[in-house]
Amino acid sequence: MRSDEVDAVDTRLGTRLAELRAEHGWSLGELAERSGVSRSTLSRAERAETSPTASVLNRLCAVYGRTMSQLLSEVEAAPDPVVRADAQRVWQDRASGFVRRSVSPPHPALRGELVEGRLDAGADIAYDRPPVAGLEQHIWVLEGALEVTAQDTVHHLGSGDCLRMRVWGPTRFRCAVAEGVRYLLAVVRP
Template structure:
């Protein structure tokens, strides 16, 4: 993760938790992430993985892009490429660029680069309040949702189905690039705290 973004991301997570009226213990219960780990992340002592951040964001009713936008503090309607925040998963090297302006409240574009051999798993609860499409830009992506695996090449576009555990995997010798389009889905709503485990 970018050293400059780490403390800002920690602060944004803490602020989102406090705005939601949650203690660290309540967020731990809702997300399945330990209270000790949440405290380490909020202090900036630990670099969270993509899967761990996905659990925390889902429990807070945020997408990862929204959390990054909060950390950046920008509300502009124009996002120049050099200003678009990039976050890298310390476990897999997966890199995601928040393409959309921070002012975009209902639609997000995220450019992802997945290194050769990398594999990233997201829990089902990450998808409970969003609709999502994946558009291949280069390389080959093996995307598994539940029991079904889709192979995406450049130009292929997939609409995700019902929320389920998902795995993004790059089996190729070079990086795989794809664009993720995320739209909040009010009909799905956020998951109540008792249902988020």
């Protein structure tokens, strides 16, 4: 994805984050208290001065009761029922080495979605809470190896392995292999 395309997504995302905060009638301070994200980080994200990390977006999604795909789909035009591979939205957390491709055509009224995730070697992403409590996830490793920690249980997944879980608390995704990992994440809202 070109840098200007990523910047445009960050700009639309920042605008949407500011709209959500305004819809709830919260100040930056109130949102910071609810999300555990600093006021300065929230302000910079809303002004698109920085691209929020996956962890920050996860915290904001939890506060707003949305999955990350729902939030990202809100910054796009009304979707077609088919999304071609070259039109699938890609979002990057440059700080952690995480790339997220929304494979499913986005639709806020549907409960399921498919997401392709890629983690660079050494990438380690910790989420302190699910965006929606009780979220069902199926993680199918396509290439490489992935370590997923959920409810204090560590799952070591290799190519072809699939983990199904309900997310109620903190989770962690870690890639300890040199070639990185590519996986498919099926998400089903409760």
